[in-house]
Amino acid sequence: MKIAILQELRMGGATIENVVLLIFDDANLKIDLGKEAYQINGIVGYPVFQAFGTITFEKDGWFEGGEAAKRNDEGTAMYMKLLAPVIECRVDVSELPFSLDTGASGTNLSLRYFDLLKGEIKNWKKGENVSAGGGGQVKRTIYLQPELRLEVGDRTAELTSR
Numbered sequence: 001m002k003i004a005i006l007q008e009l010r011m012g013g014a015t016i017e018n019v020v021l022l023i024f025d026d027a028n029l030k031i032d033l034g035k036e037a038y039q040i041n042g043i044v045g046y047p048v049f050q051a052f053g054t055i056t057f058e059k060d061g062w063f064e065g066g067e068a069a070k071r072n073d074e075g076t077a078m079y080m081k082l083l084a085p086v087i088e089c090r091v092d093v094s095e096l097p098f099s100l101d102t103g104a105s106g107t108n109l110s111l112r113y114f115d116l117l118k119g120e121i122k123n124w125k126k127g128e129n130v131s132a133g134g135g136g137q138v139k140r141t142i143y144l145q146p147e148l149r150l151e152v153g154d155r156t157a158e159l160t161s162r
Contacts (some may be wrong), residue, residue: 001028009048013068016051037059046083076152090151091117098150106149114143125161 002023029040049055052065055078060086079086085100094116094137124143131138148159 011048012052012055012063012065013042014052014064014066016048016066019048019051046080050080087152091149108144109148117145 002025004021006021007017009016026039029043031038031040042107049065052069054069055063055065057063057070076087076089079097081099086097087100088095089098090096092126096113096116124145127142127144129140129142131140144161146161150157150159
């Protein structure tokens, strides 16, 4: 890996100056999927997105950043809590913040969420969860919400427990 500084990066309608680049050999960004391979040509990190200030992701897969970013009512605002993206979703009649873990294999909701909706838990299945980390194992009582409808802008996502 090598490091370089790009004096000017024009992307998404915005211009950012003095961008730090990490340069890898193409082979290090090639993912072998058996019969096929996927080549990552570049990764834009959080510091670049943070420098934009405002980003609008378009339906066609493009995005705009900085002054060029448009505000529209079709989606929702996304914020950062440390390095975790947070969006507001409507659940029933409440607007609630949800952090996004893009690498997660499931959905975990907070104690705050539970406290807001605990009047409905009679329909929820009680269970147990064990999680392990560097500090050992933690066993928790959990509740499985059978169905969760999240409204984001003009779209609705429906999550169901397995």
